Structures are given as C-alpha cells and as structure tokens.
Amino acid sequence: MSESPGHVGELLRGWRQRRNLSQLDLASRADVSTRHLSYVETGRSQPTSAMILRLSSHLDVPLREQNRLLLAGGFAPAHPEHQLTDPPMAEANAALEAILQAHLPYPALVVDRHWELVSANDAAFDLLDGIDADLLEPPVNVIRLSLHPRGLGPRIVNIAEWRAALAARLRREYDATGDPALGELADEVAEELAAVPGSTALVVPLQLRRGDTVLSFISTTTVFGTPREVTLTELAIEAFYPADVATRKILNGH
Incomplete structure (x- = not known):
C-alpha cells in the first residue's frame, strides 16, 4: 500500500x-x-x-x-517519527531495555515492522551461539535468521509447524498494514511450507535443540499502548517463556 x-x-x-x-x-x-x-x-x-x-x-x-x-493530499505529516536513539525516545527506549532485562533468564527481543532485530537480552543471544557470524551482521531479520539453514533452522525440531505459524502471522500483518516488504517476507516463508499434522497444543511452541536437550518455548508479543509516534507503533517485544517444566528448570539453572 x-x-x-x-x-x-x-x-x-x-x-x-x-x-x-x-x-x-x-x-x-x-x-x-x-x-x-x-x-x-x-x-x-x-x-x-x-x-x-x-x-x-x-x-x-x-x-x-x-x-x-x-x-x-498536499499536507504535512501529522505523526512524528524518530530514531529510537533520538532524545525524545529516551524514556521509551529505557522501558524497552528494562523489559528485556526483567525477562531474564528467559529470552526476549525487540523487532521493528519488518522483523529486523532492534535489541535483545543475553538469554536471546545465548540461543544464537554458534550461528555463522555473517548472519548476525546488521540488519538482522529475525524471521530469516530463525529459518536459515546456517541459522536456527536446523536446530528447530518442529520446523514445519513453526514455519507455518510464522507464515500465517506474516500474512495477517501484511493484510493489516499493506506493507510490501511484509508481503514478500510472507511469500518467502510460505514457499517451503509442508503439510503440518494436526496438534492438540494450545499454542504453537518453538522447540529448539541445544546440545543434547530440547528447549520448548511459548511466546507473547508486547506493544506500546496508545502510541502517537510512528516508530513506537511499529516496535514489538517478543518474549519467550518455558513451555514445559524441563525447559524452565534448565533456564533457571536447576
């Protein structure tokens, strides 16, 4: 659009x-x-x-x-837009970092409207350990990184289910925003979709192999309430929580 x-x-x-x-x-x-x-x-x-x-x-x-x-229509823009590092955004930026740190020891990250990485806590970066360094050169697209064969893709146990969930979410976001970049990303993810067997799970988990263990996460998305600035409307915090007792114990160091 x-x-x-x-x-x-x-x-x-x-x-x-x-x-x-x-x-x-x-x-x-x-x-x-x-x-x-x-x-x-x-x-x-x-x-x-x-x-x-x-x-x-x-x-x-x-x-x-x-x-x-x-x-x-020949008029000036009505809504301000800043970089996250600009002085007017200081309190919003501080809030984002506070949420990321408070979520430890669980992973959390901030993405922009195109799913490019803005910030992340140490637990999120720990999950990326061993990934090719060139894939972590900014800008990092979190969707592509999670599915890339040299990224997290080979480590995701339920890759077909996870890809299908991402494709559906991207399509909804494209339908809502009309952003061509989201449409292209949705098509890219959907290109390799495979049939996914039915599941009784309430939420699609991210099942990530780390060494000899499999960490299972469910995620939530947090956005700013009542924003009137362009950048703030387009930021989202993706916070991951343990989906089972074993993952909770591992992340809590028990």
Missing part, C-alpha cells in the same frame, strides 16, 4: 477495499455522505487534512501510512 500510485483518493479507496468495506459502510462510520466519499475517492473533491485523518482512523490505517496519505 505504501507504494501505491495515484492521488490521495485512490489511496484511500485502496485502504477501504483492503478492509472489505463498501463506500456506504465507511461513510456511515465516518459520518460523511456517500456522495462526498465517492467524490474524494475519484479525485473530484480534495479532502482536508482532517478528513484524511478521520477516514484513516476508521480504516485503521497505520500512522506511517497516514503520513503518506497526508503527503499525497
């Missing part, structure tokens, strides 16, 4: 169609007339910045894409 050509109306129409909404559905939600919305989408009417943001809100358009819509 971020690379779609055309005027702001065409881009808004693309987001409406991505959300599977009719013009009537969106007009009703945004409290505008269907005729006016139609004029905006065809370019017969130039929307104000407030109208672009109103429609974007009801279409759940990511902040980065809202800025692009505003630029396409």
Whole structure:
C-alpha cells in the first residue's frame, strides 16, 4: 500500500477495499455522505487534512501510512517519527531495555515492522551461539535468521509447524498494514511450507535443540499502548517463556 500510485483518493479507496468495506459502510462510520466519499475517492473533491485523518482512523490505517496519505493530499505529516536513539525516545527506549532485562533468564527481543532485530537480552543471544557470524551482521531479520539453514533452522525440531505459524502471522500483518516488504517476507516463508499434522497444543511452541536437550518455548508479543509516534507503533517485544517444566528448570539453572 505504501507504494501505491495515484492521488490521495485512490489511496484511500485502496485502504477501504483492503478492509472489505463498501463506500456506504465507511461513510456511515465516518459520518460523511456517500456522495462526498465517492467524490474524494475519484479525485473530484480534495479532502482536508482532517478528513484524511478521520477516514484513516476508521480504516485503521497505520500512522506511517497516514503520513503518506497526508503527503499525497498536499499536507504535512501529522505523526512524528524518530530514531529510537533520538532524545525524545529516551524514556521509551529505557522501558524497552528494562523489559528485556526483567525477562531474564528467559529470552526476549525487540523487532521493528519488518522483523529486523532492534535489541535483545543475553538469554536471546545465548540461543544464537554458534550461528555463522555473517548472519548476525546488521540488519538482522529475525524471521530469516530463525529459518536459515546456517541459522536456527536446523536446530528447530518442529520446523514445519513453526514455519507455518510464522507464515500465517506474516500474512495477517501484511493484510493489516499493506506493507510490501511484509508481503514478500510472507511469500518467502510460505514457499517451503509442508503439510503440518494436526496438534492438540494450545499454542504453537518453538522447540529448539541445544546440545543434547530440547528447549520448548511459548511466546507473547508486547506493544506500546496508545502510541502517537510512528516508530513506537511499529516496535514489538517478543518474549519467550518455558513451555514445559524441563525447559524452565534448565533456564533457571536447576
């Protein structure tokens, strides 16, 4: 979606169609007339910045894409964007590092919108011990690293099940954001999907062989609540927890 050509109306129409909404559905939600919305989408009417943001809100358009819509409409971006190391982000950055450290002795890492590694705690880096150094040269894509034959791929016991779970998640994220890079990553992961037998597990675990043992993890995803800055909306903390007693004992040093 971020690379779609055309005027702001065409881009808004693309987001409406991505959300599977009719013009009537969106007009009703945004409290505008269907005729006016139609004029905006065809370019017969130039929307104000407030109208672009109103429609974007009801279409759940990511902040980065809202800025692009505003630029396409001839307006300045409404949402700030910083590097994580910039002074305005100091407290957010400190919060991320505090969460990573507090999660020890269990692995946790921070990824951006394209699943590139932003930060990780020592337990996460311990799981990467022995991986080819060139695969750890920034930028490190966590998805590719986990499946790479010189990465974690050969160590993942349930690789087919894990790949299928990743492909499904990436597809959902692409559907939500329209980000072409996520679509390409989803297709890349799905290329080698194999049939996965049914499972009664409540959560798909990551089963990782380390030496003579197999560590089994379940994971949670944490994001910032009510962010109004582009970078913060795109960061996620992936925290891994023991999925069985044996893994918990090993990680806790018992």
